[in-house]
Amino acid sequence: MRSRKGPKTLTAEIISVGNELLIGHTLDTNSHWLAKQLNQHGWILERVTQLRDSLQSISSGVREAIGRKPLVLITLGGLGPTHDDMTLAGVARSLHKPLSLNDEALRLVEEHYRSLETRPRLTRYRTKMATLPKGAKALPNPVGTAPGVFLDESRTSIFCLPGVPSEMKAIFQTSIIPFLKSFNASRPAEVQFKIAGIIESALAPILDEARRAYPGLYFKSHPRGKETGPRPLILLHIYSTRPESAGDVSKAVEYIIQRVSSKITG
Amino acid sequence: MRSRKGPKTLTAEIISVGNELLIGHTLDTNSHWLAKQLNQHGWILERVTQLRDSLQSISSGVREAIGRKPLVLITLGGLGPTHDDMTLAGVARSLHKPLSLNDEALRLVEEHYRSLETRPRLTRYRTKMATLPKGAKALPNPVGTAPGVFLDESRTSIFCLPGVPSEMKAIFQTSIIPFLKSFNASRPAEVQFKIAGIIESALAPILDEARRAYPGLYFKSHPRGKETGPRPLILLHIYSTRPESAGDVSKAVEYIIQRVSSKITG
Numbered sequence: 001m002r003s004r005k006g007p008k009t010l011t012a013e014i015i016s017v018g019n020e021l022l023i024g025h026t027l028d029t030n031s032h033w034l035a036k037q038l039n040q041h042g043w044i045l046e047r048v049t050q051l052r053d054s055l056q057s058i059s060s061g062v063r064e065a066i067g068r069k070p071l072v073l074i075t076l077g078g079l080g081p082t083h084d085d086m087t088l089a090g091v092a093r094s095l096h097k098p099l100s101l102n103d104e105a106l107r108l109v110e111e112h113y114r115s116l117e118t119r120p121r122l123t124r125y126r127t128k129m130a131t132l133p134k135g136a137k138a139l140p141n142p143v144g145t146a147p148g149v150f151l152d153e154s155r156t157s158i159f160c161l162p163g164v165p166s167e168m169k170a171i172f173q174t175s176i177i178p179f180l181k182s183f184n185a186s187r188p189a190e191v192q193f194k195i196a197g198i199i200e201s202a203l204a205p206i207l208d209e210a211r212r213a214y215p216g217l218y219f220k221s222h223p224r225g226k227e228t229g230p231r232p233l234i235l236l237h238i239y240s241t242r243p244e245s246a247g248d249v250s251k252a253v254e255y256i257i258q259r260v261s262s263k264i265t266g
Numbered sequence: 267m268r269s270r271k272g273p274k275t276l277t278a279e280i281i282s283v284g285n286e287l288l289i290g291h292t293l294d295t296n297s298h299w300l301a302k303q304l305n306q307h308g309w310i311l312e313r314v315t316q317l318r319d320s321l322q323s324i325s326s327g328v329r330e331a332i333g334r335k336p337l338v339l340i341t342l343g344g345l346g347p348t349h350d351d352m353t354l355a356g357v358a359r360s361l362h363k364p365l366s367l368n369d370e371a372l373r374l375v376e377e378h379y380r381s382l383e384t385r386p387r388l389t390r391y392r393t394k395m396a397t398l399p400k401g402a403k404a405l406p407n408p409v410g411t412a413p414g415v416f417l418d419e420s421r422t423s424i425f426c427l428p429g430v431p432s433e434m435k436a437i438f439q440t441s442i443i444p445f446l447k448s449f450n451a452s453r454p455a456e457v458q459f460k461i462a463g464i465i466e467s468a469l470a471p472i473l474d475e476a477r478r479a480y481p482g483l484y485f486k487s488h489p490r491g492k493e494t495g496p497r498p499l500i501l502l503h504i505y506s507t508r509p510e511s512a513g514d515v516s517k518a519v520e521y522i523i524q525r526v527s528s529k530i531t532g
Contacts, residue, residue, distance in 0.1 A: 019486060022311040023454075024302025025503065026488075027295065031316075036290025045288040046323070048316040050297075053486070057312070064330070081467040082487055083474055116465070125470040144489075145467070164489055188289075199382070201347040201411070204391040208349055220285060220319070221348055222292075223410075223430055237291065 010043045010185050011070040015061050017077040017087050018163055021050045030076050030168055037172065042185025044241065046070060053078060058090025062158075066094065069155045074176070077163030079146040081125040087160055088149060092133035095153065105130035105138035108147045139175040143167050148175060189246035190239030191253055194224070197264045199232045206259045214252045216245025276309045276451050277336040281327050283343040283353050284429055287316045296342050296434055303438065308451025310507065312336060319344060324356025328424075332360065335421045340442070343429030345412040347391040353426055354415065358399035361419065371396035371404035374413045405441040409433050414441060455512035456505030457519055460490070463530045465498045472525045480518045482511025 014034055020026040031048045038045045046068070051061045058078070065073050078087030092099045106122075109130045113120035120126075129146040132138065139148030139159070144167035149160040159176055161168045195203065200223050207219045222235040238253060240246050280300055286292040297314045304311045312334070317327045324344070331339050344353030358365045372388075375396045379386035386392075395412040398404065405414030405425070410433035415426040425442055427434045461469065466489050473485045488501040504519060506512050 019484070020488065020503065021298075022301055022314065023305040023505075024298055024300075024311075025458075027293070027298045029293065032287075032290055032293045034290075035288055039289040045290075046318060047327075048288065048314075050314040052312060061313075080487075080489070082470045083477060084484075084486055113467075123467065123471070125467045129467075201379075201389065201391045201395075204347045204349070205389070211349060218285070218350075220350055221346075222286065223346070237286065239289075 010072075010180075010183055012038050012043050012045050012072040012074065013065045013068065013070045014045065014048045015058075015065060015073065015075045016048065016050045016163075017053060017058060017075060017090075018050075019053050019084075022052050030163065030165055033165070033169065034074060034076075034172065037177075038180070040187060041177070041180045042183075042187055042241075043072070043180060053084040053086060055086050055090050055093065058087055059093040062091050062094035066153060066156050066158075071156065072180075073156050073158045075158070075160045076168060077161075079129065079149070079160060079162045081128055081145075085128075088132055091149075091151070091158065091160060095133060095151070097133040097135060099131050100134050101127060102130055102132040102136060102138055105132055105147045105149075108138055108140055109145060112141075112145050139171050141167055142170045142174060144170075150175070186243040186246070188239050188241050189249045190237065191249055192235060192237040193253070195234045195236055195260055196231050198234065198260055199223075200234055202263065203234060203236075203260070206256060206263070209259070210252055210256055213255060214245070214248045216240055216242055217248055217252055219252075276338075276446075276449055278304050278309050278311050278338040278340065279331045279334065279336045280311065280314045281324075281331060281339065281341045282314065282316045282429075283319060283324060283341060283356075284316075285319050285350075288318050296429065296431055299431070299435070300340060300342075300438065303443075304446070306453060307443070307446045308449075308453055308507075309338070309446060319350040319352060321352050321356050321359065324353055325359040328357050328360040332419060332422050332424075337422065338446075339422050339424045341424070341426045342434060343427075345395065345415070345426060345428045347394055347411075351394075354398055357415075357417070357424065357426060361399060361417070363399040363401060365397050366400050367393060368396055368398040368402060368404055371398055371413045371415075374404055374406055375411060378407075378411050405437050407433055408436045408440060410436075416441070452509040452512070454505050454507050455515045456503065457515055458501060458503040459519070461500045461502055461526055462497050464500065464526055465489075466500055468529065469500060469502075469526070472522060472529070475525070476518055476522055479521060480511070480514045482506055482508055483514055483518055485518075 014031050016031050021028050035045050051057045078085045137150040141147050146162045148171040151158040220237045224233040280297050282297050287294050301311050317323045344351045403416040412428045414437035417424040486503045490499040
């Protein structure tokens with residue numbers, strides 16, 4: 001795995017695979033958890049894509065993501081033993097690589113079943129989890145069977161993680177966090193607070209002024225509750241993704257509070 | 267809005283816009299809710315894409331989605347009065363259409379502010395919510411300010427909804443459900459149940475047999491809890507998306523239970 005330093009923008013994408021997401025059976029808390037982790041480590045998550053368990057859909061989705069050249073692409077789900085677990089086949093196809101039995105992955109899978117059975121049989125359903133795109137590296141799964149997978153593509157580092165949340169988190173923490181940290185990005189500075197008594201269309205010009213005064217910061221307003229109620233409420237989120245503007249966050253809060261107060265009382 | 271009948275596959279995509287999703291501040295429950303609704307009305311949701319508040323990102327995302335020719339594309343978020351609400355600008359750019367003030371949308375926005383203020387001023391922040399891609403139709407927002415937007419592209423019907431969940435749901439129920447229903451798709455037949463005492467790699471060959479016996483059905487296993495525990499647990503979900511195989515669902519349940527039982531006891 002490479003490591004780069006300096007002010008480069010650290011971009012990432014997530015592809016989350018599973019029909020259960022697209023029929024509304026399962027809420028994609030995996031992507032949400034990962035989004036938070038990436039943000040906390042100073043990475044910019046550009047896009048999350050949820051795809052069905054379809055070889056065609058996964059391979060196009062991965063090919064498109066790689067074409068946008070993020071530094072990191074994380075896929076979630078579809079690494080298990082069953083017929084509809086086809087993420088690795090999709091990744092292999094998108095990279096024009098064959099699938100082949102990976103020695104280290106096979107060792108990890110075998111070791112796992114040895115903890116369950118006295119004489120484990122390596123059926124084709126089990127060796128499937130050790131069949132990776134050629135050139136891939138297996139990442140140990142401390143709490144489950146299917147190993148994670150790492151592929152170092154020219155510009156993009158691809159990590160494939162299982163969809164079971166505990167397994168996804170364990171592999172992420174063991175194998176991906178050290179990689180993300182090696183880029184030495186700074187944690188974003190941020191603050192959020194609620195403003196009562198002003199509606200969003202009246203706050204908008206104040207935010208425009210604040211944007212001009214602090215161009216390094218990002219301002220986002222989220223209306224909470226009904227605008228037509230007696231007390232309109234807005235959640236305001238101010239953050240910086242660059243270390244040089246982190247100090248501006250508290251100044252911007254002051255700036256906005258002053259202008260909002262005069263509008264509400266005046 | 268067109269309406270088609272017959273056995274055509276009813277495909278949909280969702281594009282959910284907002285930095286708050288990609289920094290892990292907000293869980294995208296909107297897409298999840300919509301996914302369930304689409305499924306219950308017999309529609310196939312092919313892809314969900316979460317994008318940042320960036321004109322470039324939204325316009326490419328929309329252009330790519332339209333290129334895949336879903337019958338319906340629903341965008342979520344970015345319709346409000348502030349600077350970072352840029353979904354309509356992104357949609358307009360992707361369709362090579364100019365943005366222009368829409369009379370019906372302006373009437374809806376004005377009407378809304380008249381319920382809040384005696385003499386509402388139509389500031390540029392407010393008229394922004396009535397500035398739509400040329401040729402669009404405004405959809406009334408029964409519980410908020412920003413109207414929904416409908417655009418009838420050659421193959422794809424595009425609906426743009428606000429990101430505030432109550433507003434998104436209200437416009438969906440009022441303006442989109444009747445459209446989805448006009449295609450007369452049948453609700454999918456489905457069942458899910460838990461199987462204890464068998465691990466996923468042992469269930470996999472049984473599911474393969476079931477797939478061959480009932481090719482019209484979809485089988486998906488989700489491991490629950492730890493495989494290494496004393497009682498492995500799998501949630502099995504069986505469903506049909508075609509009316510002609512709906513009757514097979516209960517037969518397939520019988521089929522699997524029989525085979526699993528003999529494996530556990532045998």
